[in-house]
Amino acid sequence: AELANDVRKGMTNKEFVLFFQPQIDTNLNIIGAEALIRWYHPTRGLVTPGHFIDVVEETGLILPLGQWVLDRACQVIAQWENASSTKNLTLSVNISARQLMQSDFVEQVMASLKRSGANPQRLKLELTESMLLNDVQDTILKMNLLGDQGVSFSLDDFGTGYSSLSYLRQLPLEQLKIDQSFVQDLENQTTIAQTIVTLAKGLDMSVIAEGVETEEQYRALALYGCEAYQGFYFGRPMPLNDFLARVEHHL
C-alpha cells in the first residue's frame, strides 16, 4: 500500500521516464527501440519495473501509468518524425492484460496517437501469449481496429506461454519475439530458437530475438534466418538522448 502511494505520488511528480533499448537488423542498423519504464525515485534513485510493476498491476494503477507510457511513446514517435535519421524507427510498447481488457483500449491508443500526431505505423504494441487468451475474439477485434490504423503487434516472450498454434494463425500479429531464455541458452535450445524463426516465416510474420548478450548468439541466430535483434550485446535500455546519439553516430 505504501508502494502504491509512492507510485501515485511519483506519477503526480513526473518521476517516471521511458528508457529505450535499441533493436537492430541483420546489417547492424538500428531499426527501432523497445520502450521500458523507469522510475527516478527521490530517495531510492533509478528503480526498474521489477520492483513496482506487480503492485502497479494489482492496484489497477497500471491503467493511468500505462496511459502515460502510451502518451509519452507517441510523443517520442512524433518527434522522431522530424529527422531523417529517426523517421523510420519503430517504437515497441509493452501492454499489460489489464490495459488490453479495457473496453475503451482502442480509443485510448487512438487518442494518444491523435494528441501527439504520431504516425501509427511507427507504433508496435507488445502483447504476451497469456493475455491473448482471456477473450480471443475481443482481442482480435481490438487488434484489427488498431491494425486498420497502421498499429502493429508483437508477441513478447514467445515460447514461454501456452498459445496454441491455431490461435497464432488467427491473431493479426506482425512479429514474434523469441524469449530471452531460448537465446541465452542457445547451446541447449538451438532447436527452439530455430523453430520459432521458421514458424514466424511460415506464418508471414517478422521475428526478433531478445536478450542477445554475445556475438556468438547473434551469429547463430543470423544463421537461422533471424532478422532482428535486441539485447545487452547491442545496447542496454538507455535514456532517450543516449539512444538518439547512438542513432546519429551509428554506434
Ligand code: G
Ligand atoms: O527492463 P526491464 O527491467 O525493463 O523490464 C521488466 C519488466 O517490466 C518486463 O517484463 C517489461 O515487459 C515490463 N515493463 C517495462 N516497461 C513497461 C511498460 O511500460 N508497461 C508494462 N506493462 N510493462 C513494462
Ligand code: G
Ligand atoms: O518482458 P519483456 O521482454 O518486455 O522484458 C524485457 C526485459 O529484459 C527488461 O527487463 C530488459 O531490461 C531485459 N533485457 C533486455 N535485454 C537483455 C539482455 O540482453 N539480457 C538480459 N538478461 N536481460 C535483458
Ligand code: MN
Ligand atoms: Mn517486452
Ligand code: NA
Ligand atoms: Na520479452
